[in-house]
Amino acid sequence: MIRFVKGNEAVVIGALYAGCDAFFGYPITPASEISHAASEWFPAVGRVFLQAESETAAINMVYGAAAAGKKAMTASSSPGVSLMQEALSYMAGAELPGVVVNIQRAGPGLGNIFPEQADYNQSVKGGGHGNYHCFVLAPGNVQEMCDLTALAFELAFQYRNPAILLSDAVLGQMMETLHLPTSSPTPPDVRSWAVQGTPGTRSNLITSIYLNAPTLEERNRTLQKKYAEAQKEARAETDRTDDAEVILAAYGISSRIARSAVDRLRQHGVRAGLFRPLTLFPFPQKALLHATSQRPLAVIELSNGQFYEDLRLQIGPNAGPVTLINRMGGMLFSVEEVVERVLSFLKKRAGNAK
Amino acid sequence: MKRLKTVGFYPSFDRSGEPTLDTHYCPGCGHGILHKLITEALVERGIQDRTIIVNPIGCAVFGYYYWDAGNIGAAHGRAQAVATALTRLLPHAIVLCYQGDGDLGAIGFNCTLQAAARGERFATFFVNNASYGMTGGQMAPTTLLGQVTSTTPHGRSAENDGYPLHICEILNQLQAPVYIERCSLADTPRIMKARRAIHKALDLQIEDKGYAFVEFLSPCPTNWATDAVGANQFILETLEKEFPLGCLRDRSSDAHPRPLPPSRPSLNEYFGTSEASDNILSDPNAPEVRFKFAGFGGQGILSLGMVAAEAGRLAGRNTTWFPFYGPEQRGGAAACSVVISGRPIGSPVVDHPDILVCMNRYSYDRFADSVAPGGLILCDTLETINVPPPHQVRRVDVPATELAGQSGAVKAANTVMLAALAWLRVAGLSSAGFLTALESSFKRKPALIPLNRRIFETALEWCKTHLAPPISSPA
Structure with missing residues (x-):
């Protein structure tokens, strides 16, 4: 199936075919078409769409969904993604998978709604507090807006780590031909760590607090090892x-x-x-x-x-x-x-x- | 020491390397009582397996050491957002938020208010001890006027710090919450009442009836600089005066569980798997043609560009469309770039168009000089343009708005322009291709197809009699 769509719409199609269970968003130009399309398409195929009260709430909803082992995402543009950095640190700390799409606009501050790529360091170096990284994928056309969103979910779940699709206002707003995916991956087995309100997951715990410093150091080393292993995904x-x-x-x-x-x-x-x-x-x-x-x-x-x-x-x-x-x-x-x-x-x- | 038997806790608490039966709470703290009441209720209702507790930031951040249920720690203030996702995605689960006054009423108050306003299907247990506990006894949103805390060393002043928040009363302004009650943990009769409130809030979750909110005035002897007896006295004599106890709302008899979700199509059913146009042979040798469409907002500029791009796609070309966008919701200037090419397209932004379509004078003035040498400007005659075209650029005038108006649809001036592009064989694309693209753009409004087809054909006739034949005929 071929469609002529905006990059922002291709993201939603990629997410749906990747098996994304829920979209939590807060509108912002030039990323709003992602929320628009998600609000139409997610419920139409029995998935969850919810407009959150803020970007902060949206990313924490993604955190909650991920804690339940579900595939969830949010999308925003630069100022909104700045608001999400705290929760991304929590997700990395608690080893939770999830996807954030950033349709970058120009800054700093309120800036304007035209394209820029100035959130590079924020995305690539961690962005929030602590020693962590997110996967960062950089699409270059509408097809990749779809395909790399799907890859973001794959990597996020394989490594239990948040992933960012780092795009920009032009790629979000432009239309181009999209070949729709034809199939979806098998849902990952998350029972060993997710909290799902079931007997088998009752003793699982999602947290990022470790008051014992040696334990937290060990935890940090484990994360660094994970990032080193992920090098093969480059x-x-x-x-x-x-x-x-x-x-x-x-x-x-x-x-x-x-x-x-x-x-x-x-x-x-x-x-x-x-x-x-x-x-x-x-x-x-x-x-x-x-x-x-x-x-x-x-x-x-x-x-x-x-x-x-x-x-x-x-x-x-x-x-x-x-x-x-x-x-x-x-x-x-x-x-x-x-x-x-x-x-x-x-x-x-x-x-x-x- | 003799211990009271409790149920619903882990057999021992793994909180400091050595298993222990001591909690980390101070003597006389209300958390221990409340933890016990909640876990007992989970066991009595037989819902431990189904229950997920969202733990807060603050003294109860370590609730998960104790309660034997699914546990998730949330960021400061975000428990209600986390719980929202859980209840939406796990409809069978019993979801509880356990939060203190700073977490729920200060940093996270918007999340609280919005989750309550949405009527999310979870229970909130709100511990109000009028101070920040773990962080060191600072002022909370519920700190009383005159109360000394580590950030109000001379007592909370209305002038500097404002007044305490009455969370239950604020939530009681909302439509969606089903149950709101304020309890106290200051003596045994009150604890028994609190126990009943907890059971009620949990039953509402078991019955899937909606948002339940229970506040507990809870002793904090450490930060109130008193002992257990003194703390309870402070609640009875002072705190309960500011925060009166009682059930503010019980709409449980009118509340209903969520309806079962209807069956939905699969993705392939919803989006489709193939269309005839999927199999168009590509035309890799076609030259790259760059368009700019410009006019007023409301003239259908963006859709004109999309139809032209679709015509290119139907001819086996790569195509891109890119809008000039601004903050205006309606009106203002509208413009878009379209590139049609046999090869993969680099930049979708067109600075020097080969074809410029102008629907008003402003667009002409703005873009005419940017047209590439050998290019073409197509102008609507709506506004007279009495300046010669730029050097090496051909200009063609078409009375698009006038012709569309004669057909009874001024708004279809863009369809006239499309016909003119078809007549001029721009990018070597055929009239039939343009017409197919035009019709498919009205897929969602099929009633408009006959009218637009008629206007397209009328406009072609006009071109035939008034315009010179195409610059070059396609091979």
């Missing part, structure tokens, strides 16, 4: 990197503009390639090192270098030249702008080499 896509003389690195909407820029640069005779991470946590470090291998790297992002700094960290001391090409505040770069800035980066490099 995913990335590369496009024309093999013969490339310059690599453009971008995710989300920036990666679409970067792909057009790669096309245009090749027309100009510059062999450009694209590195696009699909998971931002865990970060696809191997794929990055393989794609770049000390070649010039242009990092394209709608934020103040958060992604750029992380890429430099991932590449380590053997990096080739790296440059940041960014916009902020809800401004998008045109393809021409990216092409010009990549060309001037390469020119400067050539100048330096002389």
Whole structure:
């Protein structure tokens, strides 16, 4: 089945086919279509939809549903996701699975409703208090808004950890062709840990409090081990990197503009390639090192270098030249702008080499 | 020491490495009494297996050391949101929230109020001891005027700190709660009354009748700087004056269990599994054509773009649609970008359109100069545009609003524009494709299909007599 839908609607379809039992949301532009579609489609197929009184309540409802072993999600945009950070820390601490969709808008503060990617650090580094990470998935088209929402549920339940779909206002608002999933996964067996009001789960306990410091340290070490194991889930896509003389690195909407820029640069005779991470946590470090291998790297992002700094960290001391090409505040770069800035980066490099 | 036998607790409490039968509560604290009353009631009703207790932040954060039922710890103030999800997803479960005054009445009061207003199917046991316990005896929303706490060292002042919240009375303003009662744990007769209230609240859950709320005025000798006797005296002589005991509401005889959910279609039944258009052969060699549609809000600009994109999809192309969106709910300017291409599409945002469709003068002024060389501007003649088109750009004027008005549907001016795009063979797309896309856009309002088809065909006729033939005919 093919449908022409908004990215925001594709998220809901992905969630439903992933077996999501409940959607708890609070509306905010530019994520509201997710709530709109969920309010129509979830009840229509016998699932739970509830508009919460706040983002704080919505994510704590997700916490409650997850404690019961159910698949639940919420969706919001940057300011709303900021409000959810406390509960995400609790979920990571209590090892609860759940999915949060962030259709990023521009900040800081109330900002505006146009696209930005400035919640990178908040999403990738933990966001709330304590030593934890969420899985962070970065879709680049409407199909992936659906498919990576489903993957978010899969990873969340496999590792009992919250997962974030880190998207942006363009991907949420744009329409594109979606191939609907055809089947749903078997529901996971959660009886060993979930609290379901049944004899078998009566002695289960969901909590994140450990007053005994050695116990809590041990717990933290277990979490870190889990994140290290999850490294194998890292995913990335590369496009024309093999013969490339310059690599453009971008995710989300920036990666679409970067792909057009790669096309245009090749027309100009510059062999450009694209590195696009699909998971931002865990970060696809191997794929990055393989794609770049000390070649010039242009990092394209709608934020103040958060992604750029992380890429430099991932590449380590053997990096080739790296440059940041960014916009902020809800401004998008045109393809021409990216092409010009990549060309001037390469020119400067050539100048330096002389 | 002789111990009273209790039921419903774990046989011993695993709270400090060594199993013990001591709780962590201070001597004279009300929590122990209340824990005992609740667990006894669970056992008497035979519902331990079905019960989930949402534990709060505060002294009772460790309730799960004691009560032998399903246990979930919630973040500060969020027990009612957690319980909401539990009761919605586990209709067979008996869900209880056990919360103190800071948790329920301060940081979490909105969650309390909203869950009560929704009439969520769980019971709330609210422990009011007019202070924050575990955190160190600070002011609570229920602290009395003049009461000394560690953050009101000179007594709570109305001027600085406001007045105590009467939670039961506030909830009693709401429509949905079924049962609201305030009890006290200060002496044996009162404890027996509290016991009956707990049973009632649980029975309402067993019968699935709705939101039950019981408040307990509970002694806290430690933070009230007194002993067990003095604490009970304080409740009897002072606290009960501010918070009168009694049942504020009992609508249990009018309350009903949730109806059984109706049977629902499967996802594949609901969304469908295939359509004829799923099997269109793709056309990877088609060139990329970038459109911008612009006009007033209400002119159907966004849907015009969607129909054009759908026509592209039906021809086997990749398509994207992206709206310019703003804070206005109605009116204002409306615009959207559409890209139709044989290859995968990069940016869906169109800065330099090959085709610009303008439904008003404002859009023309705003976007005409951005049209790519060799491009086309299609204009409605609603507002006269008497400036020459930009260099290397062709302009075609169509009286879209006028033609639609003659057909009795001014709002269908966008359908006239679609016909003009079809006549001009933009992106090499056929009239039949545009018409199919137009009709499928009215899937939900089939009554409008004949009218729009007529307008589309009338507009094509107009184009035939008034416009030059297409720039190039498709291969």
